[in-house]
Amino acid sequence: MYKNIKAIAADVDGTLVVKGGNLTPKSRAAFNKLHKEGILFGIASGRPIDNRISDYAKNWGLDFDFDFIIGVNGGELYDTTTKKIEKYYTLSRETIREILEMLVSIGANAIIYKKGYDEIYALKWDFFLEESQKRNESFIKVGTVDELSAEKTGKVEVHLRVSQKQQFLQMLKEHPSDKYSYIQTFEEGDHCTIEFMDPRVNKGLALEKVAEHFNIPLRDIMAIGDMDNDIGLLEKAGVAVCMKNGSPGCKAVADIITEYDVFHDGVGEFLETAFEL
Secondary structure (H helix, E strand, O other): OOOOOEEEEEEOOOOOEEEOOOOHHHHHHHHHHHHHOOEEEEEEOOOOOHHHHHHHHHHHHOOOOEEEEEEEEHHHEEOOOOOOEEOOOEEEEHHHHHHHHHHOOOOOEEEOOEEOOOEEOOOOOOOHHHHHHHOOOOEEEEEEHHHHHHOEOOOOEEEEHHHHHHHHHHHHOOOOOOOEEEEEEEOOEEEEEEEEEEOOOOHHHHHHHHHHHHHHHHHHHHEEOOOOOHHHHHOOOOOOEEEEOOHHHHHOOOOEOOOHHHHHHHHHHHHHOOHHH
């Protein structure tokens, strides 16, 4: 059905896998077969690019390495042909400080990735960090605003309880800025994540770079996502697929909404049908 597709870019958490989970056998088999037939495959994540994320292909049991990795919601791109990480529009130290001071004023926590998941700085210790440390075995340092804003970074990540979200979003509306944008990237149970980035950064920006690097028209790329941080990715792709469990905003820009959600192998079921595997 999609004979023109030359590459697939897919979000990770909430799309390919349940957060912290593994690729399902059906999805694994589909990607292995499609890649063998010449379709490139890469992931497009909010996570920083480090050895952990590049090891996903092996850990998921894929027969190949990712052809590209989009990280930090489009702020980073790793191309396996050049083996280099490109970074786009990092937040300045001054902007990071401005964001952190605003968060401190309301008692919110913030996370800065210094060296991917290997070294994380946070304003304080909380249950979100405890869960992250269990999953990723990260080195986590609790530091001051000065320490967290000592270097430029791709994003400032804020973890909230869902019950705090509306108050937090109202505060952001009352403190508008053209130095950064913010977007919700995850929500499950009582856990909500909102991330601050340069306004020019989104996954669609990095997808344009993928198209340039591999000389593939954007119309020949399929993108799969579930949350608002995937909207730019889906808007740029020739075929835009949103998960059944996706956000209203993501569904609104999609060409296709999967029949099944991430908990019921939505990607594997979709690929099997769409490519007649």
